[in-house]
Amino acid sequence: MKKTITIPLGSQHISLLEPVKFRFVCENEKIIDVSSDVGFVHRGIERACATKFTFEKIPYVVARICGLCAITHSLCYTQAVENLLDGEVSLKAKYLRILLVELDRIHSHMLCLSHVSENAGFEAMFMQIMGDREYVMSLQEMITGNRVQFDYISIGGVNRDIDTNISSQIKKNLTIIKQKVYDYIEQFENNWSLSLKYKNIGKLSLDMAYQYNAIGPLARACGLETDVRSESAYLPYVDVGYKMITRSNGDIYDRNMVRLYEILNSIQMCENIVDGLPSGEIYTKLKGKPNGESLVRLEAPRGELMYYIKGSGKPLLDRVRIKTPTFSSIPAFIEVFKGSDYGDAPAILASFDPCMSCTAK
Amino acid sequence: MKSSIIQAFKNLLSKPITIDYPASPIIKPFGYRGLIKYEETECIYCLKCEKACPPEAILFVKTDNPSSNEKNKKSLEYLYNPYLCIYCQECVRACPKPSLALWQSEEKPSSGIMEDKVNEKWFEIENLKRGDKL
Numbered sequence: 001m002k003k004t005i006t007i008p009l010g011s012q013h014i015s016l017l018e019p020v021k022f023r024f025v026c027e028n029e030k031i032i033d034v035s036s037d038v039g040f041v042h043r044g045i046e047r048a049c050a051t052k053f054t055f056e057k058i059p060y061v062v063a064r065i066c067g068l069c070a071i072t073h074s075l076c077y078t079q080a081v082e083n084l085l086d087g088e089v090s091l092k093a094k095y096l097r098i099l100l101v102e103l104d105r106i107h108s109h110m111l112c113l114s115h116v117s118e119n120a121g122f123e124a125m126f127m128q129i130m131g132d133r134e135y136v137m138s139l140q141e142m143i144t145g146n147r148v149q150f151d152y153i154s155i156g157g158v159n160r161d162i163d164t165n166i167s168s169q170i171k172k173n174l175t176i177i178k179q180k181v182y183d184y185i186e187q188f189e190n191n192w193s194l195s196l197k198y199k200n201i202g203k204l205s206l207d208m209a210y211q212y213n214a215i216g217p218l219a220r221a222c223g224l225e226t227d228v229r230s231e232s233a234y235l236p237y238v239d240v241g242y243k244m245i246t247r248s249n250g251d252i253y254d255r256n257m258v259r260l261y262e263i264l265n266s267i268q269m270c271e272n273i274v275d276g277l278p279s280g281e282i283y284t285k286l287k288g289k290p291n292g293e294s295l296v297r298l299e300a301p302r303g304e305l306m307y308y309i310k311g312s313g314k315p316l317l318d319r320v321r322i323k324t325p326t327f328s329s330i331p332a333f334i335e336v337f338k339g340s341d342y343g344d345a346p347a348i349l350a351s352f353d354p355c356m357s358c359t360a361k
Numbered sequence: 362m363k364s365s366i367i368q369a370f371k372n373l374l375s376k377p378i379t380i381d382y383p384a385s386p387i388i389k390p391f392g393y394r395g396l397i398k399y400e401e402t403e404c405i406y407c408l409k410c411e412k413a414c415p416p417e418a419i420l421f422v423k424t425d426n427p428s429s430n431e432k433n434k435k436s437l438e439y440l441y442n443p444y445l446c447i448y449c450q451e452c453v454r455a456c457p458k459p460s461l462a463l464w465q466s467e468e469k470p471s472s473g474i475m476e477d478k479v480n481e482k483w484f485e486i487e488n489l490k491r492g493d494k495l
Binding site (some may be wrong): 053056057060061124128131134138141142145146149151154159160165186189191341 | 364365368369372377390391392393394413415416447448449450451480
């Protein structure tokens with residue numbers, strides 16, 4: 001008699017936010033094998049970038065890959081193109097770019113934490129965090145003119161400047177969020193639903209994180225010190241007060257903690273940027289057409305995002321390759337699932353913060 | 362635990378965070394990205410906005426009744442599709458006479474519903490234009 005049972009999770013499931021399919025092979029309650037499929041929202045964006053749109057228009061195309069990470073996609077592509085053009089982006093534009101990326105990270109981490117709370121059955125906390133997230137969303141709307149699709153980054157700089165009104169509003173809202181995050185930390189440490197229930201659940205060891213190429217908060221929760229912000233010099237992260245946050249246990253609890261302390265670090269960075277924003281132009285006209293190859297990495301909220309572009313001096317690029325953080329982490333996801341209880345699977349999946357729009361693109 | 366109980370009581374007495382739309386209007390932030398506006402008499406017909414637009418929501422097509430603007434030597438007519446527009450302001454930045462010939466207003470577009478078939482005529486024009494170029 002067969003001892004195992006196969007349970008599909010997805011592509012449409014009540015606990016899933018986006019279409020992904022996992023097939024769990026379970027023995028009683030334990031998951032012993034997992035397979036995954038991620039291509040449900042494929043839109044052919046890489047192909048469209050190389051055939052339909054000229055290189056100046058692509059920042060607006062790649063921003064539409066994902067609503068949550070819109071700014072990181074357009075920024076990563078823009079940096080890759082700027083490598084192949086003549087001219088230098090001003091320091092002020094770089095600072096403003098960091099400001100937007102970090103605001104994006106704050107609201108993305110808050111979204112993930114709210115979903116982890118929801119999967120723990122803590123609906124009130126979900127509402128609370130989503131309500132507080134509006135403070136960041138309103139800041140983004142104020143700076144860029146739009147809530148989700150920012151269209152803020154252009155080749156050569158940024159599209160809008162911030163004035164004293166916006167600066168004071170940023171500081172005011174960030175002070176409120178900081179206090180809220182301290183409250184969340186207390187909740188996530190002491191509340192039974194959120195902490196004790198999730199300690200030692202969905203664990204990934206440091207060796208496994210190395211072996212299976214874990215990135216982003218998933219890797220940092222295991223103690224793996226990997227963060228593009230400290231490894232790449234495209235953006236002056238060291239000057240604005242970046243700090244690596246790592247934990248050692250690698251379970252859901254530690255992933256939550258990494259995200260919470262990263263929010264605090266991002267708030268600190270945003271405050272530093274607003275206080276010490278250098279003067280200068282926000283936009284520099286860059287000349288020429290991309291000729292050659294360029295590869296750029298950027299730390300998105302979920303981990304390392306990579307763009308490779310190849311141009312041959314024409315308006316249309318030869319190739320645009322996008323490697324997204326969730327796609328790179330899938331082997332590590334599968335490893336975490338093995339040996340866990342099936343009942344914990346939705347909560348473990350929420351703690352990974354998967355982004356399927358990015359992955360399937 | 363203590364703080365969450367206090368928060369729960371505060372939530373009981375406080376107003377909802379969400380806006381009671383459409384009963385109360387949405388407050389637009391300063392610099393809201395709305396419809397692109399065009400002033401034909403100021404236009405110099407350089408066609409830079411058409412080239413810059415990422416979703417190709419601005420088209421200049423030949424017309425039988427051209428305007429009396431002397432710069433319009435090729436008898437062109439400006440067409441704009443608010444349903445394709447992503448309000449990125451790229452056309453305004455490309456325009457040599459921004460805020461006179463082309464500018465971004467804070468006006469919201471009307472909602473496009475299925476029955477209106479808002480894009481069908483537009484795609485016909487696009488195809489015709491592509492045919493012209495060929």
